[in-house]
Amino acid sequence: xxxxxxxxxxxxxxxxxxxxxxxxxxxxxxxxxxxxxxxxxxxxxxxxxxxxxxxxxxxxxxxxxxxxxxxxxxxxxxxxxxxxxxxxxxxxxx
Numbered sequence: 127x128x129x130x131x132x133x134x135x136x137x138x139x140x141x142x143x144x145x146x147x148x149x150x151x152x153x154x155x156x157x158x159x160x161x162x163x164x165x166x167x168x169x170x171x172x173x174x175x176x177x178x179x180x181x182x183x184x185x186x187x188x189x190x191x192x193x194x195x196x197x198x199x200x201x202x203x204x205x206x207x208x209x210x211x212x213x214x215x216x217x218x219x220x
Contacts, residue, residue, distance in 0.1 A: 153172045160167050168175045 149171060156172065157167050170178075
């Protein structure tokens with residue numbers, strides 16, 4: 127079965143889903159209202175903007191070092207409190 131050809135604004139192969147590169151109308155409205163209000167407008171989509179702010183935040187180096195150290199200690203404590211055990215596999219006929 128052949129894939130359906132769609133109009134492709136990116137100029138690639140033309141076999142992309144219909145809404146691949148379209149900006150959400152609500153994002154367009156939000157940006158227009160922000161511009162009208164004199165507020166800053168971000169680039170990209172709403173989801174991209176907020177995920178980037180959530181995942182890639184600015185903090186001093188010691189914050190990351192402390193977080194990694196505490197996580198490492200938590201892993202060591204978990205291994206000590208719940209030690210891994212080796213389970214023997216039962217053989218085919220037993």
